[in-house]
Amino acid sequence: MIHHATAQLLFPDHNTVFKKEYTFSPQYISKNQIKKVVFEILDKKDYESPVDRHLVENYEFSSFGLLLRFYYTDIIKTIEKDVNVPPTYKGRRKIKNGYSYKINDFVYDTISTNFMYKELSNKILMKRSHLGSGFYDTRYYRYDSLMNMIEEARYKESNVSQSKNDFILGSQVLVSKDSTSVIKYSDEQTKIIYFNSERRPYKEQIILKKNGNVVNINESYVAASWIQQNQQFEYNEMGQMIKAVFNSNANVNLSYKHTFDYDKKGSLLTEKRYKNDVLLTESSYVNDTTSSLVNSIVIRDFANKSIRIIKMKYSYYDSLQVKGK
Numbered sequence: 001m002i003h004h005a006t007a008q009l010l011f012p013d014h015n016t017v018f019k020k021e022y023t024f025s026p027q028y029i030s031k032n033q034i035k036k037v038v039f040e041i042l043d044k045k046d047y048e049s050p051v052d053r054h055l056v057e058n059y060e061f062s063s064f065g066l067l068l069r070f071y072y073t074d075i076i077k078t079i080e081k082d083v084n085v086p087p088t089y090k091g092r093r094k095i096k097n098g099y100s101y102k103i104n105d106f107v108y109d110t111i112s113t114n115f116m117y118k119e120l121s122n123k124i125l126m127k128r129s130h131l132g133s134g135f136y137d138t139r140y141y142r143y144d145s146l147m148n149m150i151e152e153a154r155y156k157e158s159n160v161s162q163s164k165n166d167f168i169l170g171s172q173v174l175v176s177k178d179s180t181s182v183i184k185y186s187d188e189q190t191k192i193i194y195f196n197s198e199r200r201p202y203k204e205q206i207i208l209k210k211n212g213n214v215v216n217i218n219e220s221y222v223a224a225s226w227i228q229q230n231q232q233f234e235y236n237e238m239g240q241m242i243k244a245v246f247n248s249n250a251n252v253n254l255s256y257k258h259t260f261d262y263d264k265k266g267s268l269l270t271e272k273r274y275k276n277d278v279l280l281t282e283s284s285y286v287n288d289t290t291s292s293l294v295n296s297i298v299i300r301d302f303a304n305k306s307i308r309i310i311k312m313k314y315s316y317y318d319s320l321q322v323k324g325k
Contacts, residue, residue: 243257
């Protein structure tokens with residue numbers, strides 16, 4: 001099977017398809033020497049005017065195409081203010097009465113995550129997130145000789161630097177430490193056992209592959225053997241994901257389904273997201289006519305009866321030019 005992940009900027013991946021963040025192709029980013037991608041976000045409720053709340057998402061990459069930093073603006077408070085417009089006079093004669101209206105002022109915070117990688121590989125060594133408080137949530141990873149991740153240690157850390165843009169480690173408190181044991185039965189079947197900080201197993205995961213693609217991930221839990229979580233993935237003849245399904249009975253029965261459509265060049269066109277078979281959102285990707293670069297994303301939110309319009313802007317290592325309309 002031929003894989004065309006490098007031919008497009010964005011592509012669905014089994015590791016992140018059910019998460020919030022977008023998945024970028026490191027090969028595509030590196031080949032095109034993209035340094036930064038900015039998402040400028042505009043929201044519009046049905047039957048209302050668009051509202052620009054100045055929301056942005058920023059993705060910064062190394063010259064090798066690896067994500068170095070992801071940060072975005074988040075509204076933490078909305079303050080309603082009255083604006084008073086005085087009457088209009090012509091000479092001494094009032095020609096227009098005064099009036100007042102309300103506006104919203106937004107208080108923002110920046111949520112950021114930095115990544116560090118093992119030398120000469122794409123394996124993450126550290127993921128440090130600043131969640132808006134004075135502390136950082138940091139995860140450190142260790143690998144075996146076959147580059148299987150065997151440990152994730154999570155710490156609560158403080159930054160003693162005088163600049164928020166620099167990080168100097170102050171206090172460090174261990175929150176949790178999970179480890180794994182990887183058993184590879186064949187090229188198509190792998191078992192991963194997860195251990196807690198007391199070295200007790202709490203979860204087992206069976207991963208099945210076909211033609212190099214992950215097609216099934218099944219999870220069972222030691223303490224509650226009745227809990228089952230399963231992910232299934234389907235691909236087209238070019239190895240691109242066309243369907244992803246997640247099922248869980250951990251609380252109530254829950255099912256997520258994502259479907260994907262592509263154009264003849266292999267660029268992502270549409271993505272539909274379902275919850276318990278109810279369509280939640282439909283994303284349309286507007287691609288450049290001469291390349292697989294994404295110009296914008298339009299997301300229809302059926303539950304909230306709104307549309308989100310994302311305009312993409314790019315900057316490059318070989319110039320200071322910013323592209324994207």
